[in-house]
Amino acid sequence: MKQLLVFVLFAAMFCWLMFSPIYKHVLVIRQALLQQETDYLLEIGASGKYGYIDGAMVAESRNRLGQYGFNAASLNYEIATTTGAEGDNAQAPVTRGVGIRLSITYPYENLLNIDRLIGIQPPSANARISGRGMKMSEYVP
Template sequence: MKQLLVFVLFAAMMCWLMFSPIYKHVLIIRQGLLQQEADYLLEVGASGKYGYIDGAMIADSRQRLSEYGFVESKLRYEVSTTSVDAGDDAAFPLPRGTGIKLVITYPYEQLLQIDKLIGITPHSSEARMVGRGMKMSEYVAE
């Protein structure tokens, strides 16, 4: 009986040791992609040409991230500013010096369930990974 228990515990530990780094790698890559996309959208949106991050830019972003395996409908985008103005309206670009804030979130999708094998409680089903940033608008009206 002892040997059976040792075998079961050893097998569970081996599974976790073999597969956990793979899932952690996927988690790190997804987090990096979200942050890279947030940085890119802020760089484009806060440039002197735009001064906003509108729905078309967000739709393009969803498409780019879906090419890496993200589900478009699960991506959430929040655009806000350091002023009372909306940062997502192309008709009213933010003037130079106004901060544009962007937060992109995506659920973990049971990515860390294998950690249960060794007793680590995974994230809740509502938990989301985040890519965020803020950049000052460079838009100047002509």
């Protein structure tokens, strides 16, 4: 009976050791992609040509991230400015020197449930990974 118990515990530990790095790698790649997309949108949106990040840019971003396996409906975009002005209004772009903040969040989607095998609690169901950044607008009317 002890040998069976040791086998079951060893099998669980072996599974965790084999598959946990893969899931953690997926998590790191997802977070990196979110940060890369955030940096890209801020670079484009804060450029001298735009001064905003509008719905069309967000829709294109959702499509790009969807190509990497993200569920586009689960992506959450938050756009703000340092002055409180709308950072997503194409009719009123923010002027030079005003910071545009962007945050893209995405749920963990049970990626770390395998950690339960060794007694580590995974993140809660409403926890999200994110990419965040701020860039000063370069738009001059």
